[in-house]
Amino acid sequence: MKYHIDTIPVWDAFKQKKHCPLCALKYKVELTDVDRCLGGSVMEPDTRIRVNEKGFCARHQVLLYNQRNRLGHALMMHTHLKQSHSTLTPMFEAAEKAAKACANAPITKKLMGNKDGKAALKDAAQRILHHTESCLLCESIEENMARYAYTLMHLYKTDTAFRSAFAEADGLCVPDGAMLLKMAADHLSGELLTQFAHDLNVLMERSLTKLEGDLEWFTLKFDYRNQDKPWGDSKGSLERTANKLRTYCIGEEPIQE
Ligand SMILES: [Zn+2]
Ligand SMILES: [Zn+2]
Structure with a gap:
């Protein structure tokens, strides 16, 4: 990947001796991004599409919440919730179906440990978990x-x-x-x-x-x-x-x- 080289922030981070230079850079980037998220870019269709798809992790929910812009935060979460809802519904349905198949499996399969049935159920759970792990920030x-x-x-x-x-x-x-x-x-x-x-x-x-x-x-x-x-x-x-x-x-x- 090609990157634009801007050496000044990196040099500045190394000139201070108190903190990890990369943690200091990250802290600054995070503050700016959180701020921008609830600022003007909230209304940009491009950002909205990405927020709807990715959402935010627990840590970044806290930082957004601390910004005390309840309306901006709620507007983003509402459209993300709508999209999540339509993604999650078939996933939970699939989990229920897999559980049913597991429970109704013939006794011979159950005696063998019913590996396929359990795997399908765990797979459904994994896909739900995966949906909750993305974060735009x-x-x-x-x-x-x-x-x-x-x-x-x-x-x-x-x-x-x-x-x-x-x-x-x-x-x-x-x-x-x-x-x-x-x-x-x-x-x-x-x-x-x-x-x-x-x-x-x-x-x-x-x-x-x-x-x-x-x-x-x-x-x-x-x-x-x-x-x-x-x-x-x-x-x-x-x-x-x-x-x-x-x-x-x-x-x-x-x-x-
Ligand atoms: Zn560090
Ligand atoms: Zn995050």
């Missing part, structure tokens, strides 16, 4: 993040200053590190690929070790004997640990100044 955010990751590869390839910044990005979270490794496999080669994996390995080892120490001290601070000792870097280490292992989820929002 998740998809759009993912596309944007793939573009940023591609830009990051381009910067790593062409800009030595960026390479140094990357090697010092101790805030980088583990899931985003893994995502970048996948990207690197396709976009870097030879010595650069080796260096990239080395930089990532070193920064992960250093930052995980530091975090482990900080979090341990955080727990020890609850001991009254340590009450008056300094916190060091341990404040916020619980939040930093969760965010490091699972992408940003708790604590101070990764907003870039």
Whole structure:
């Protein structure tokens, strides 16, 4: 896939040292997308068609709800509900049919465990589940993040200053590190690929070790004997640990100044 290269947001995300640069980029993209969703684009037929088809996941329902635009949110959900209704009805009917076939199967089939009948019922359930798993916002955010990751590869390839910044990005979270490794496999080669994996390995080892120490001290601070000792870097280490292992989820929002 070809991406438009815009290096400035990626550079900016790496200049702040507090948060995972990719989580910070994602946070910004998400805020903009949620805002846009309930803004003017709600009325655009193109967006409406896509909302009707995909809907929103639980996380993005919460973010849309927090925007406090009940009418805009309800209008989108109403047309999505209508479309979902017509998609789901035959699915639940198929499930009922499969259950009936299961129950009415000849005794010989039942004794054999009735694998086909159960499989048809589970398949119907799976198709219903699948319908509830799509999210327009998740998809759009993912596309944007793939573009940023591609830009990051381009910067790593062409800009030595960026390479140094990357090697010092101790805030980088583990899931985003893994995502970048996948990207690197396709976009870097030879010595650069080796260096990239080395930089990532070193920064992960250093930052995980530091975090482990900080979090341990955080727990020890609850001991009254340590009450008056300094916190060091341990404040916020619980939040930093969760965010490091699972992408940003708790604590101070990764907003870039
Ligand atoms: Zn991250
Ligand atoms: Zn979503």
